[in-house]
Amino acid sequence: MEVTEVGEEANRGDRLGFGLRCCSLGSSSPWLYRTAGIFPEQGTEEKKTGLYFGVATQASKSQRSRCHGRAASKARPGGATAAAYGRPFLTYPRCPEFHARVGEGGRTGWGRRGPTMLVTAYLAFVGLLASCLGLELSRCRAKPPGRACSNPSFLRFQLDFYQVYFLALAADWLQAPYLYKLYQHYYFLEGQIAILYVCGLASTVLFGLVASSLVDWLGRKNSCVLFSLTYSLCCLTKLSQDYFVLLVGRALGGLSTALLFSAFEAWYIHEHVERHDFPAEWIPATFARAAFWNHVLAVVAGVTAEAVASWIGLGPVAPFVAAIPLLALAGALALRNWGENYDRQRAFSRTCAGGLRCLLSDRRVLLLGTIQALFESVIFIFVFLWTPVLDPHGAPLGIVFSSFMAASLLGSSLYRIATSKRYHLQPMHLLSLAVLIVVFSLFMLTFSTSPGQESPVESFIAFLLIELACGLYFPSMSFLRRKVIPETEQAGVLNWFRVPLHLLACLGLLVLHDSDRKTGTRNMFSICSAVMVMALLAVVGLFTVVRHDAELRVPSPTEEPYAPEL
Known part of the structure; x- marks a missing residue:
């Protein structure tokens, strides 16, 4: 829905988070137009489709006036309106029911935060940050200085x-x-x-x-x-x-x-x-x-x-x-x-052909690609869902995001500790643990997002566990990919890995697109749980294939070049 302001009062009100607004018919909500009488519930699929993608039909003057009411009469010269852009518009007064239906977590609710999620988010952020700092400081004290750090010209190049x-x-x-x-x-x-x-x-x-x-x-x-x-x-x-x-x-x-x-x-x-x-x-x-x-x-x-x-x-x-x-x-x-x-x-067709041959000829590569596609497609859907799950309950989104990344950093630190000489766990073990954690977290989310019985704190904890699992997953996957896939074929193989990954993520989002808002989120977490169970089976299959493969073991403490993802 496009939102513009009516008159000087509304422009002042926008800065305070309230005021009368004009709603352009372009890319707006079919629910709003049903309330305005522009089209009824039944027999209007074509019009709803047009509105859904930003193409609106012209409303009659009587239909617009029904939604304008007294709000339109208060507009003053100088206010920005959708008519200035050559589009029909309708306005609505400040209506609690409208805000409850359309403004949930949106502009009408900007700045209103519940104390429970606010306190929980800040406490989690401080606790995770303290844990990360403690682990990193202890690691830095135990780490001997490297040869590269003493080279001034290398340090200048690195800084650039x-x-x-x-x-x-x-x-x-x-x-x-x-x-x-x-x-x-x-x-x-x-x-x-x-x-x-x-x-x-x-x-x-x-x-x-x-x-x-x-x-x-x-x-x-x-x-x-x-x-x-x-x-x-x-x-x-x-x-x-x-x-x-x-x-x-x-x-x-x-x-x-x-x-x-x-x-x-x-x-x-x-x-x-x-x-x-x-x-x-x-x-x-x-x-x-x-x-x-x-x-x-x-x-x-x-x-x-x-x-x-x-x-x-x-x-x-x-x-x-x-x-x-x-x-x-x-x-x-x-x-x-x-x-x-x-x-x-490099010839793109040759790169892809070589990657496909490597993928089909080595069962380890195929299983690794299956795990990546299933796991990371679920992470993409999580990236989409965490805001609508937590935001209606007043979560500070920036602090929540920082908590997620602190949890991911904690997982990465735990990976380095687990693969150190002291504990000597292998990346394959940590990959299995990461998938198990995500399976458990998604089962938590299927219950914490039940319609009418939402538990935002439990959902937040589940999301933190998913990010912790990501901190374990990405360095483990990076190590295994580098060992299993030949360096000359990595670009082509990774291209093939990305195709099912993004297709699964897009399919999940399209399922959400056609689902009911309240039940769709829970159903999507249930589907993601089933997908992660499949990923767990693929991990078991890979573990069976490579359990005696000495090449996939970490012989000494190592630091992996990886990057955090949501």
Whole structure:
């Protein structure tokens, strides 16, 4: 639903979180139009479909006046209205029933928070952060200084890379806590928001397939600058309430994500080996440190997003506006400090064909791909669902997000401790544990999200357990992929891994798109539980195949280059 203001009083009221509003017929709620008498419950599927995707029919003057009531008579000259854009509009007075149906967790409820979830979120955040700091400090004291850290020229090169890379990561994380909230703030239905997420996932998988070839052709530095431009445009689209503009923004976000996770690392590796001739053994140390600070940036970004969304006065669009200067600075530093490098373009068809052959010829690779597709598709659905589950109960979204990332960081620290010489657990064991934790958490969520019996604190705990499992899962999966998949075939195999992963995630979101709001969330968690049971069976199958494989064991303490994900 597009929302505009009526007159000067309403414009003042918007800053306080209330006021009379005009609702454009473009991309609005069919429920609202039924209440206005624009179309009845039955026999209007074609009109509802048109409204659902932002195409509205012209309402008659009598139909509009029925919804205007006395509110329209209070409009003053100078107020922004949808008519200024050549669109029909209707207004509604401040109505508790309307706000309960449309404004749940959205603009009408902005700033109202229940004490239980508020206190729980802050306590969990402080507790998780203290645990992470304790583990990391003890690890740093026990770790001997490395040879790479004493080389001044390497440290300068590392700093040039980190300056740009960390700004890009910070801008990416800053947007994560309030993406769903922003769409809800614009009064889009959950089904409409699901379509936006599906568009983003589809864009990510399509651009991800060709990202390596695009980066090789365009140049690594140019690709990083292109990332800054496209992601800035993506953030700017969030200022619009037009559904199709937001769809374009999601497509740009998919391209930006593909560039973020391909161009920066490719530039660094080429410069490290080819231009500066540093030892290749130092590369994992650089990305291990980047992974740790990536977690830290994610935690800080959640707190920052909460602060700017609450204090600046722009509401949930504020973190997206705040991300633009970071992206601009990242692009400017890359242009000034980085040199350009290219690589030989690889045939996309040959890469995919080689990856498919490797996937089908090695049962270990096939099982590993099955686990990744099932596990990470559930994580994508979790990313979509956590906001509508917790936000109606007054959870501070930025602090909740920071708690999630602190839980993920805690899981990563536990992974390093578990695989150390003292405990000597193997990544295969920790992968099994991660899947078990997610299965248990999803069963918790099927009960804590029952309609009429919601328990937001239990749901929050379950979400934290899922993030803790992610902290165990990603380094374990990274280790196993590197050992099982030949280096020359990794790009092609990972492309094939991504296809079922994103298809399953899109399918889950489309199921939500067609389901009832109250029962759909619980049903989706039930489906995700079944999917994770299948992933657990695949883990058992992989464990049976590789239990005597010495290659998949960690012989000594190691740090894996991995990155945290939601």
